[in-house]
Amino acid sequence: xxxLNVSEYTQTLGLQAKVASALMAKAPAAIKNKxxxxxxxxxxxxxxSLQVDNARDLERARAAGLAEPLVDxxxxxxxxxxxxxxxxxxxxxxxxxxxxxxxxxxxPSGIRVGQMRVPIGVxxxxxxxxxxxxxxxxxxxxxSGNACILRGGSEAIDSNKALARLVQQALTxxxxxQDAVQLVQTTDREVVGQLITMPQYVDVIIPRGGxxxxxxxxxxxxxxxxxxxxxxxxxxxxxxxxxxxxxRVADNAKxxxxxxxxxxxxxxxxxxxxxxxxxxxxxxFAEKGVEMRVCSESRALLAxxxxxxxxxxxxxxxxxxxxxxxxxxxxxxxxxxAIDHINQYSSHHTEAILTSDHRHAQQFLRxxxxxxxxxxxxxxxxxxxxxxxGAEIGISTDKFHARGPVxxxxxxxxxxxxxxEGEVRA
Numbered sequence: 141x142x143x144l145n146v147s148e149y150t151q152t153l154g155l156q157a158k159v160a161s162a163l164m165a166k167a168p169a170a171i172k173n174k175x176x177x178x179x180x181x182x183x184x185x186x187x188x189s190l191q192v193d194n195a196r197d198l199e200r201a202r203a204a205g206l207a208e209p210l211v212d213x214x215x216x217x218x219x220x221x222x223x224x225x226x227x228x229x230x231x232x233x234x235x236x237x238x239x240x241x242x243x244x245x246x247x248p249s250g251i252r253v254g255q256m257r258v259p260i261g262v263x264x265x266x267x268x269x270x271x272x273x274x275x276x277x278x279x280x281x282x283x284s285g286n287a288c289i290l291r292g293g294s295e296a297i298d299s300n301k302a303l304a305r306l307v308q309q310a311l312t313x314x315x316x317x318q319d320a321v322q323l324v325q326t327t328d329r330e331v332v333g334q335l336i337t338m339p340q341y342v343d344v345i346i347p348r349g350g351x352x353x354x355x356x357x358x359x360x361x362x363x364x365x366x367x368x369x370x371x372x373x374x375x376x377x378x379x380x381x382x383x384x385x386x387x388r389v390a391d392n393a394k395x396x397x398x399x400x401x402x403x404x405x406x407x408x409x410x411x412x413x414x415x416x417x418x419x420x421x422x423x424x425f426a427e428k429g430v431e432m433r434v435c436s437e438s439r440a441l442l443a444x445x446x447x448x449x450x451x452x453x454x455x456x457x458x459x460x461x462x463x464x465x466x467x468x469x470x471x472x473x474x475x476x477x478a479i480d481h482i483n484q485y486s487s488h489h490t491e492a493i494l495t496s497d498h499r500h501a502q503q504f505l506r507x508x509x510x511x512x513x514x515x516x517x518x519x520x521x522x523x524x525x526x527x528x529x530g531a532e533i534g535i536s537t538d539k540f541h542a543r544g545p546v547x548x549x550x551x552x553x554x555x556x557x558x559x560x561e562g563e564v565r566a
Contacts, residue, residue, distance in 0.1 A: 146326075146328055146330045146331055146334060147334060149326070149331070150331050150334035150335055150338070151334075151338075151341075153289050153322050153324065153335075153341075154262070154289070154335075154338050154340070154341025154342060155341060156319040156322060157262045157287040157288070157289050157319060157320075157322060157341060157342075158261075158262055158287070158341050159317070159319065160287040160317040160318075160319040160320040161259070161261045161262050161286060161287035161320070163316070163317045163320070164259065164281075164282075164285045164286060164287055164316065164317070164320050165238075165258070165259045165261075165285050165286075166285075167285060167316060169236035169238075171314055171315055171316060172232075172236070172282050172283055172285065172314075172316070173232040173233075173236075173283075174313075174314040175282050175310050175311055175313070175314035175316050176228045176229070176231050176232040176279055176282055176283060176310075177228065177229060177232050178309075178310035178313050178314055179225075179228045179275070179278070179279065179282075179306060179307060179310035180225040180226070180228040180229045180232075181225075182306040182309060182310055183221050183222075183224055183225040183228070183275070183306065184221070184222070184225050186302075186306060187218055187221050187222075189302070190216055190221060190299070190302055190303065190306075191216060191217075191218075193298040193299050193301070193302040194214070194215065194216040194271065194298070194299045194302075196298045197214055197271070197295060197296050197297065197298050197299050198211060198214055198215065200295070201214055201295050204295075206295065209398055209399040209463055209464060210269060210295075210399070212397075212399050213269035213270045213399050214269055214270070214271065214295060214296055214299070216271055216272065216299055220272050221272075223272075223525065224272050224275040224276070224279075224531075226525075227275070227276065227279060227525050227531040228275070228279045228531075230525070230528070230531075231279050231280070231282075231283045231531065231548070232283075234283070234548070236283075237257050237548060237549065237552065238257060238258065238259060238284065238285045238552070239256060239257065239258075240256065240257045241254045241255065241256050241557060242254060242255055242257070243255055244559070249563055249565070249566075250560065250561065250563045251558050251559065251560045251563050252558070252559040252560075253556060253557075253558050253559075254556070254557050254559075255554040255555065255556055255557065256554065256555055256556075256557045257549075257552050257553075257554055258285075258552060258553055258554070258555055259284055259285040259286045259551070259552055259553075260284075260286055260343045260344055260551055260552060260553055261286060261287070261343040262286065262287045262288065262289065262341060262342050262343050263281070263286055263288050263289075263342070263343060263344045263345070263346055263533075263551065264288070264289045264290075264291070264335045264336065264342045264344070264345045264346070264363075265277045265288055265289070265290045265291070265345075265346045265348065265533065266291045266332055266335070266336075266345065266346070266347045266348070266349070266353065266357060267290075267291070267292055267293065267347070267348040267349055267534075268292075268293040268295070268348070268349030268350060268353060269293055269295065269296060269349065270296070271292065271296040271299035271300050271303060272303075273290075273292070273348060274290055274292060274299075274300050274303040274304055274307070274323065275303055275307070275531070276524070276531040276532060276533065277290055277321075277346075277533055278290070278303075278304075278307040278321045279531050280531050280532070280533050280547065280548060280551055281320065281321055281551070282311070282316070282320065282321070283548055284548045284551040284552055286320075286551055287317075287319065287320045287321070287322075288320070288321055288322070289322050289324065289335060289342070290304070290321065290322065290323045290324065291323075291324040291331060291332060291335060292323065292324075293349070294327035297327055300323055301323065301325065304321065304322075304323035307321045308321065332357070333360065336357055336360060336361040336362065336363060337360070337361070337362045337363075338362075338363070339362055339363045342363050343363065343364070344363060344364045344365070344366060345357060345361050345363050345364070345365050345366075346365070346366045346367070346533055346534050346546070347365065347367055347534075348533075348534040351369050351370060354367050354368070354369050355369065364541075366533075366534065366536050366538060366541065366542055366546060366550070367534075367536065367537070367538065368401070368487065368488075368489060368511075368534070368535045368536060368537035368538075369487060369537070370401075370461045370487035370489070371400070371401025371402060371403070371405070371461050371463075371487060371489045371490070371535075372405050372406065372459060372460065372461045372485065372486055372487040372489065373393075373401075373402055373403065373404050373405055373406070373486075373487075373489050373490045373491060373492075373519045373522070374404060374405075374406045374407075374408060374478075374481075374482050374486060374491045374492070374519075375389070375390050375393045375394075375404040375406075375407050375408070375491075375492045375494065375518075375519060376407075376408040376409075376410075376472075376475075376478040376482070376491070376492065376493045376494065376504070377390060377407070377408070377409045377410060377413060377417055377494050378410050378413075378474075378475055378478075378493055378494060378495035378496075378497060378500050379410035379411070379412030379413045379474060380412075380413070380495070380496045380497055381410075381413060381494050381495050381496050382494075382496055383413065383416055383417055383420070385494065385516065386413075386417060386421075386494040387417065387420050387421055387424070389492070389494055389516070389517065389518050390404070390407060390421050390494065391421065391424050391425075392518040392520060393492065393518040393519045393520055394407070394425070394430065394467050395424075395425075395428050395430065395465070396518070396520050397520070398462075398463060398464055398465055399463050400520070401461070401463075401489060401535060402489065402490050402512075402519050402520050402521075402522040402523060402535075403463070403519065403520060404467065404492070404518075404519045405460060405461055405462050405466075405467060405468065406458065406467065406468045406469075406470070406485070407421070407467055407468070407469045407470075408469075408470050408471075408472050408478045408481060408482070409438065409469070409470070409471050409472070410471075410472060410473070410474050410475070410478070411437075411471055411472065411473055411474070412474070414437070414438065414441055414471045415441055418438055418441040418442055418469070418471075419441060419442065419444065419445055422441075422442040422445040422448050423445050423446070423448075425448070425467065426445055426446065426447040426448040426449065427447070428465065429449070429465055430449070430465040430466065430467055431449040431450075431451060431465060431466045431467075432448065432449060432450050432451070432466075432467055432468075432469050433451050433452070433453040433454075433457040433460075433466065433467070433468040433469065434450050434451070434452065434453055434468075434469045434470075435453055435469065435470045435471060436452075437470075437471040438469045438470060438471050439452065441471075442469070453468050453469075453470070458470070458481070458484075458485040459485050461487065475493070475495075475497075475500045475503055475504060476503075478493075478504075479503070479504060479507045479508055482508055482510070483507075483508065483509050486508075486509075486510055487537060488509060488510045488511060488537045489510060489511060489512070489522070489535060489537055490510060490511065490512040490513075490514065490519045490522035491504075491508050491510045491512075491513055491514070491519070492513075492514040492515070492516075492517065492518065492519050493513075493514070493515055493516070494516055495515070495516065501515045501516075510537075511535065511536060511537050511543045511544035512544050512545070522535070522544070522545065523545060524545040524546070524547050527544075527545050527547070529545055529547030529548065531547070532545040532546055532547055533546045533547070533550065533551060534546055536550065
């Protein structure tokens with residue numbers, strides 16, 4: 141596709157999305173929910189054929205030498221598709237917040253002033269790897285009354301096209317505009333450059349992928365961006381804590397899946413429990429082949445562990461998002477040093493404290509500056525589906541508009557509404 145054709149194509153996508161967004165904004169809740177339930181049904185009915193399309197992407201990725209954690213992100217297993225279907229149904233069952241008026245207050249002048257929740261309009265979603273994002277983005281777009289333009293990675297093009305066809309089928313079946321969800325059909329990267337510089341059509345851009353992609357979009361976009369750059373998540377094992385629980389949760393936070401952005405990349409351990417805790421978690425990590433980047437104090441406690449892969453941590457390790465079977469480990473004096481470490485090195489995504497001290501838990505919740513802060517549970521819960529949002533469009537580590545998993549509310553805005561009975565300003 142040459143530059144002129146790319147420009148024309150992207151302009152067409154933008155115009156179609158803008159027209160569709162006006163229809164979506166006034167669509168009744170029952171119709172939007174009908175589309176979501178239809179999409180859930182189609183995902184289940186077409187599981188087998190979707191896996192055929194997905195297999196082509198997987199074969200191409202492996203032939204290109206894509207790293208296995210990245211290949212893992214491409215997989216549309218029956219379980220992944222069932223989770224997508226359940227997410228659609230969860231969204232359909234949730235109240236419709238569009239048009240809701242809140243905080244209506246009578247003013248001395250006689251007017252009543254409140255705020256109404258409204259769709260953002262059109263959002264552009266640029267994502268890599270995981271094709272299930274197509275469904276998450278589409279379903280949230282439908283529920284929130286928006287239109288969206290989706291641009292997935294070239295490595296998942298067949299899977300994304302197949303999923304997008306089901307979304308458009310569900311929209312058409314339900315009487316909603318087919319162009320409410322459009323997938324960019326070309327892998328030409330110039331489309332991204334066009335999409336992020338069309339404020340006349342696109343109201344917000346949401347990049348979801350590697351740091352390079354997000355940095356580029358943040359730098360070049362002429363429309364607002366909702367983003368997170370890294371997922372350097374921490375689990376802090378406090379003194380005092382339930383050691384059995386701490387071992388189980390710390391293991392899950394790191395090893396349940398290595399590739400997601402909410403997997404723990406750094407383990408902080410209070411000095412008072414380090415001698416009891418570290419050999420136990422170290423044995424599990426050794427058995428699972430997890431390399432440990434360690435401080436000198438944790439090295440001394442982990443050295444006797446059979447099969448432990450220990451590497452001395454550098455300063456860079458405390459910042460690192462590995463997305464791999466590697467974890468940094470540091471012994472700290474206690475909760476304050478843990479909080480200070482996290483606020484210095486974290487990417488402000490998700491942090492967890494494992495503790496039996498209520499005061500320490502409350503201090504951690506108040507003082508850790510991240511988009512999700514968790515007490516006595518795995519960082520792997522930092523996810524729109526797990527938070528009951530139905531799905532998520534991504535995680536935001538920004539502090540304005542949306543923070544944490546971005547669900548329906550994150551795809552809406554508020555406008556002031558004023559109700560009067562003939563009042564005039566004096």
